Amino acid sequence: MSEVKKTIVVTRFDPDKDEVPKTQSYEIPVQDDWKVLEALNYIKDNVDPTLSHRWSCRMAVCGSCGMNVNGEPKLTCKDPISSYGDTIEVAPLANFPVVRDLVVELEGFMDKFKAVKPWIIAAKERAAEEGTHRQSPDELADFKSFSMCINCMLCYSACPVVSNEPDFLGPAALALGHRYNQDSRDEGADERNEIFRDEGGIFSCSYANECTEVCPKGVNPSGAIQQAKLNNVVDWAKSFVVPRRKSS
């Protein structure tokens, strides 16, 4: 295993001392099979224990270690260090308030996430004797890719609409809402579509497609949002023929 030196330029921000974030450079030995996260862990463990960053699973499942690496939102545990040159810039996700160093404020995301009612809404509870829900492979495929989201928020960091519209629910939340609308067990589409059509909903999306480009799990949020738009156009047209059900 060859060992080379690379300079990691990390954004630092201490809310007790710093007016605004600044950067700090660390020249460290790296191994070419490392991911970017391992370089950050090396700094924390061996050079500067004050560095703060989030991580957990190290295998692109937990969604904790999203950061902007050379300006591009990445899961740092999935991002090979060998794909970069001698200097690598690591910054907290864009479009998020920064709590400290590479750690961003998640609560705004959680608010948006809850707003789309990401759970199965059924008009009435299914009795136990009716047995389990049956769902065909095709019915599963209608939403499966949209259910693979790990809430890493890379999509929010890349989206120009998130920057400009504070109320925009954003790619992951809207894709998740669409995921439930597409689920054959769900009956909440009317409720969610009212949220989708409201301020900051699907029609705020201008299809920059950045969310889909940066998604590490192939969720395709922009595709979900365009599908939701078309569904809402059809729904709107239908409302002239059949009055829309009022949701409580």
Add this chain to the structure above:
Amino acid sequence: MLKLEPVIWGLFSGGMMIGGILLPVYILVVALGGGFGVVDGQALGYDRVFALATNPIGSLVLVAAAALPLWGGAHHLRHLWIDFGGLKSDGLVGGLFYGAALVGSVYAVLAVLRLHG
């Protein structure tokens, strides 16, 4: 504007498709072919073009190509405005773009109807 978003988006996506497919033909033949004098003068002469434009299919194609792309363009330009930080004036700017698309669409329909008058 919110209540109208589904219909505007419907017109917008139709406008992108129709405009992207039909306008290049018009631009290539009438604007560039005619403008550079490459296309035979008779082909774009009044009699032939009038006959084509008043044919029912021709009239439909003209209305689609002259009206729908306005919505495609208006919606794109509105979002471009927002992308560069124009959300605060979205009501005014978006209203102007969609207003222009609406006026232009009415004008396009009238222009075609007038040929049949």
Add this chain to the structure above:
Amino acid sequence: MTHAVPRVDAMKPSKPGPTRTAPPRPPDKFPGGGRYPAYLAFGACGAFLMISASLLTRGIWALGNGEAAWDAYRAGLGHPAYLVYHVAAFLGLTWFVLRLFRLFPATQPYRIGPLKRPPDAVLVAGLYGLFFTVLAVGTLFLGGAML
């Protein structure tokens, strides 16, 4: 080193957290880097859509005013400014629609009505085929080389 401070009002929690936070910055590569220029240029092609549709309407209106008006409209299109605009519009709209068609398959659901969505390459090839067929047939027909 201190960051330049472009800041945006994004992803704010409904209740402020226990510590002070630094304001969000916009995406690092916006607008000039990465894939953003293509996206923004795509949006800017909306201007070609609006202007060209309006010029077409002007032509239809002239057609309704009679032969002299139609001939004047056509002669006007020979002005260098119009020619430059139309070369740009033709290239711009062709790029615009081909990008639209490349992005299109990813926006389609797994099933379209009762049918499964065809492979992306098939959809893109079909849409490209449609565009170039309409362009070729339309040009030959309108240009008087057909029928």
